[in-house]
Amino acid sequence: MKYVDEYRDRKMANKVAAEIHRAVTRPWAIMEVCGGQTHSIVKYGIDYLLPKEVELVHGPGCPVCVTPLEMIDRAHAIARQPDVIFCSFGDMLRVPGSHGDLFQVKAAGADVRIVYTPLDCLRIAAANTSKKVVFFAIGFETTAPANAMAVWQARAQRIRNFSVLVSQVLVPPAIAGILEAPENRVQAFLGPGHVCAVMGYREYEPIAPRYRTPIVITGFEPIDLLEGTLMAVRQLEQGRTEVENQYGRAVTPDGNVDAQRMIRRVFEVCDRAWRGIGVIPKSGYRLNDEFRDFDAERMFELGSIHAPEPAICISGQVLRGLKKPHDCPAFGRECTPQNPLGATMVSAEGACAAYYNYGRHLVKVPSAAGIS
Amino acid sequence: MCLAIPGKIVELEEKGCMRMGRIDYGGITRDACLEYIADPQIGEYVMVHVGFAISKVDAEEAARTYQYLAEMDQLEEIAVPEPSREIR
Numbered sequence: 001m002k003y004v005d006e007y008r009d010r011k012m013a014n015k016v017a018a019e020i021h022r023a024v025t026r027p028w029a030i031m032e033v034c035g036g037q038t039h040s041i042v043k044y045g046i047d048y049l050l051p052k053e054v055e056l057v058h059g060p061g062c063p064v065c066v067t068p069l070e071m072i073d074r075a076h077a078i079a080r081q082p083d084v085i086f087c088s089f090g091d092m093l094r095v096p097g098s099h100g101d102l103f104q105v106k107a108a109g110a111d112v113r114i115v116y117t118p119l120d121c122l123r124i125a126a127a128n129t130s131k132k133v134v135f136f137a138i139g140f141e142t143t144a145p146a147n148a149m150a151v152w153q154a155r156a157q158r159i160r161n162f163s164v165l166v167s168q169v170l171v172p173p174a175i176a177g178i179l180e181a182p183e184n185r186v187q188a189f190l191g192p193g194h195v196c197a198v199m200g201y202r203e204y205e206p207i208a209p210r211y212r213t214p215i216v217i218t219g220f221e222p223i224d225l226l227e228g229t230l231m232a233v234r235q236l237e238q239g240r241t242e243v244e245n246q247y248g249r250a251v252t253p254d255g256n257v258d259a260q261r262m263i264r265r266v267f268e269v270c271d272r273a274w275r276g277i278g279v280i281p282k283s284g285y286r287l288n289d290e291f292r293d294f295d296a297e298r299m300f301e302l303g304s305i306h307a308p309e310p311a312i313c314i315s316g317q318v319l320r321g322l323k324k325p326h327d328c329p330a331f332g333r334e335c336t337p338q339n340p341l342g343a344t345m346v347s348a349e350g351a352c353a354a355y356y357n358y359g360r361h362l363v364k365v366p367s368a369a370g371i372s
Numbered sequence: 373m374c375l376a377i378p379g380k381i382v383e384l385e386e387k388g389c390m391r392m393g394r395i396d397y398g399g400i401t402r403d404a405c406l407e408y409i410a411d412p413q414i415g416e417y418v419m420v421h422v423g424f425a426i427s428k429v430d431a432e433e434a435a436r437t438y439q440y441l442a443e444m445d446q447l448e449e450i451a452v453p454e455p456s457r458e459i460r
Contacts, residue, residue: 001398003378003417003429012441019444036375063373089422091373117423119405139422142374145408146424149390156389194374197419197427220375227441249434250376250419250427259408259426349373 003249007221008044016226017049023233027053030232031178031321032190033171035062035349036220042354044222046229054233057185057321058354060174061192063139063167064091064347066274066319069307071167072097075136078165078300079110085128087121088136090114095346098307118150118164125154125162134296137164142194144168144285145259148266151287151294163296168285169272171195172203177280178320179211186321188232190225191217193247198263200255204243212241219247266291276309276316276343313342318351325352325360332361376421378429379404381414395420 006012032038038058041047047056060066076097079086086102093102093114106112111131115121118135125133137147147164154162171192178184191204196217208215214235218228228246235242245251263285272284287295312330317323325331325344335341337353344350348357355361382401383394393406395418405424406412418425 001378002380003434004398006438015445016441034374036373061374089373116402117405119423138373140374142376142421142426145426146405146422149405149407149424153388153390192374194376194419194421194426197376223441227437246437248437249430250378252427252430256408256427258410262408347373 004221007219007223009223013049013222013226016223016230020054020226020230020233021051023230023237024051024053025237027055028187028233028236029055029057029185029321030188030190030229031057031059031186032218032225033059033061033175033192034195034220035065035347036194037190037218037225038062038351039349039354040220040222040225042358042360046222046225049226050229054229056229057324058318058351059189059321060178060274060277060319061140061171062344062347062349063143063169064095065315065343065350066169066276067092067095067138067167068273068275069097069309070273070305071165073099073305073307074297074302075165076100076102076105077302077305078134078296079105079112080108081132081300083130083132085111085113085124085131085133086136087113087115087124087133089138091347092136092138096340118146119153121150121162122153122157122159125159126157129161131161132299133162135162135164136167138167140169140171140192140195141199141263142192142197144263144267145198145256148262151266151291152262154294155291163294163299164287165296166286167272168267169274170269170283170285172207173280173283174274174277175204175215176207176211177277177283179207179213181320183322184320186213188214188236189216190228190232191215191243193217193219193224193251196247196251196255198256198259200253201243201245201251202253208241208243214241215243217243217245217247217251219250274319276313276319310341315342315344315350315352318344325355328352332356374421376419376426378417379420381406381412381416381418384412384414393425395425
């Protein structure tokens with residue numbers, strides 16, 4: 001496939017890795033923000049190609065992982081109602097709430113459907129006018145234009161039996177939160193390529209100098225991740241703290257302005273709770289007042305839902321780059337993708353699940369540097 | 373979750389009141405919404421996420437940066453020539 005195969009070329013990967021070996025003189029901790037990047041790094045063993053001085057730490061950019069347990073319980077409570085067709089992206093179905101996952105809710109008789117795009121929900125709603133169709137609208141800025149368009153189209157087409165359970169999160173406040181923590185050890189970021197395809201990277205330009213931290217907007221294929229790492233290492237070695245764009249074939253400085261306009265029409269910024277991290281101010285979207293009729297949380301009386309997390313889970317520290325999966329005593333033992341105890345094990349893009357799925361629970365891997 | 377796949381636009385169509393397109397991903401084709409793409413053309417590549425094209429693939433930029441990587445170690449040799457080779 002064009003724009004995929006050439007970015008997985010082994011010779012080219014070795015070449016870029018060799019350049020990183022030449023460029024590095026001291027230890028650096030670089031965080032890749034996106035879960036998709038974490039997944040690629042572990043799948044292709046990209047960290048094994050790097051010099052020992054360069055440590056990749058895994059960031060909070062997996063929306064499935066950071067969706068709060070309470071929100072998942074809320075989704076299940078809606079899905080269980082008899083007049084509801086509950087629609088979701090496939091990766092949310094396996095995520096356990098306090099009482100089982102959506103597959104189990106479906107097995108117990110609920111109408112739960114996997115959709116490829118939120119627009120599918122509109123067709124389902126039009127074909128099932130006696131039912132309430134609810135879409136679990138999770139994701140980062142990448143997914144927001146699609147979810148916003150579904151709501152916009154529902155209003156335009158006067159589809160009244162459609163609503164969204166919104167759990168949209170934003171990357172820049174999470175990055176700033178990581179950098180502000182006194183215990184932070186991240187020295188540079190590989191920025192979120194597809195988030196920036198939508199949003200551009202202007203928002204990141206004040207962050208890099210303010211926290212003296214280079215940010216390299218980076219793609220998802222092996223060569224992208226290696227080149228992004230090379231650019232970050234060069235900045236660190238030269239003492240520069242800039243925003244650079246490795247992913248120029250998909251990302252422009254201003255991003256997709258039409259998509260941003262649709263996001264602003266439908267959503268407004270709000271505080272959001274992140275699983276494993278807690279509430280981050282102004283770190284998410286909710287529907288604005290104009291579209292409140294499409295808000296599933298208003299449509300369904302759910303009361304207050306509280307869900308305690310297992311105390312042993314260290315996913316909060318993993319999400320902030322303070323610890324690695326191997327630092328957790330439960331990793332690969334009590335906690336596996338079949339029986340996840342916390343955020344970073346619930347999705348294939350979570351650091352713990354990626355390590356487990358590619359057999360890293362079987363090998364001895366050094367823990368987070370400098371952390372005892 | 374935030375993965376987007378590059379695919380080639382092979383057909384343009386209006387569906388409902390939305391601009392849609394048929395996208396070819398190395399032999400498999402699917403519809404995607406092209407509302408967020410300015411002036412989409414058949415033959416162009418777009419990045420598609422959850423059924424929406426979120427950006428055009430900039431073919432020139434892709435070729436330029438890939439070429440840069442391909443020539444990287446040659447540039448290194450030009451910048452730091454080995455004296456022994458120079459003498460010969």
